[in-house]
Amino acid sequence: MPYPAKTSAEQILSAAITRLEQGGQAGLSLRALAAELKLTPNALYRYFGSREALLAAMAVQGAVLLLQALEPVLRNSLSPQGVHELARRYLAFARTRPALYDLYMTCDSLSSEQQQTYEQLWEQVVQQLQPLAGSHSAQVAMTLWSYLHGLVGLERSGVYDSPGSPKPPQNLAFGLNLLLAGLRTLESSP
Amino acid sequence: MPYPAKTSAEQILSAAITRLEQGGQAGLSLRALAAELKLTPNALYRYFGSREALLAAMAVQGAVLLLQALEPVLRNSLSPQGVHELARRYLAFARTRPALYDLYMTCDSLSSEQQQTYEQLWEQVVQQLQPLAGSHSAQVAMTLWSYLHGLVGLERSGVYDSPGSPKPPQNLAFGLNLLLAGLRTLESSP
């Protein structure tokens, strides 16, 4: 075999995610990626037919990692403390892998695998929220998700750094308690 | 005058914002912008010293427009209905000018003018929320902002389009009412 494989799809994907977190999605070039792997750019095309295909594979990986991060908290019904823990893990993921989180959230050409992972996550959250939220579980889940996703965005834009602004950890606890308090008033009149 | 002005900073800015909304920030090129104005790319540099300077000017414009959209609701203390109205206007702005909204939120090289507009907006919201939120006004404002910003992002990513998901208008009303309900329980024990 004159040309033994010098790389693999897994290796490329892993290196691509590392580069993604360093330079963002727009800054990820196949040339630089190939150079890091000591390959010519052309070699990558044997494993991913296009740049978009590589991005899609990375998005799937992001979805899987997020699910893994949240799953331990979703094995049982969510208590108020469980909601706090779920939120902390969600934010930790978004902070640790900001570009991958972005890619997962904004990749519009969802593969079926990615769609499946998302739906699995969504259904678990809605179900485990039912003891707390009853019939409004889906609405509460969406409100919670919006709040968390927004917190990630505002934190990233530096809004929380302004003088006089609440800080993210404090605001997270406050916001969640506000939601949970509102939830309790809902139980009386569902 | 052998070379009368064929354009102006205002005209360039206006055309740039239009193009921004069509192709996004990454898709805005000085070459294409100049072509639309029937100018050579070089001519733009007389008005904006660099692409970044143009982006900053656009972000300022975005801040001003957002403030204008929200100001009528912020002239008096916010009632619960006022919060709903404020949120509707905020979302309307983010939907109507998504790329400008993005630019405003993510532009990290804030000019002092932009910073000023932002602080003006923030202080107005915090102040007008006080009758509802008391001493937690800043925390509530940040929670509200995070929720709204997140809703914009999730709506854009298509999450709200999934089958079984709540729809944005319903979730907006639900989420706001949840926050407001939580707020009422806070009044008893500030």
Added chain:
DNA sequence: GTCTATAGAGCGATAGAC
């Protein structure tokens, strides 16, 4: 499966004439 080489297109920014 990887290589060299290149097609083909995009971009921001600058120099100097008028």
Added chain:
DNA sequence: GTCTATCGCTCTATAGAC
């Protein structure tokens, strides 16, 4: 203030040799 011309760089993707 706008022009022509161009520098220098980026990128994705393809063709064909080995």
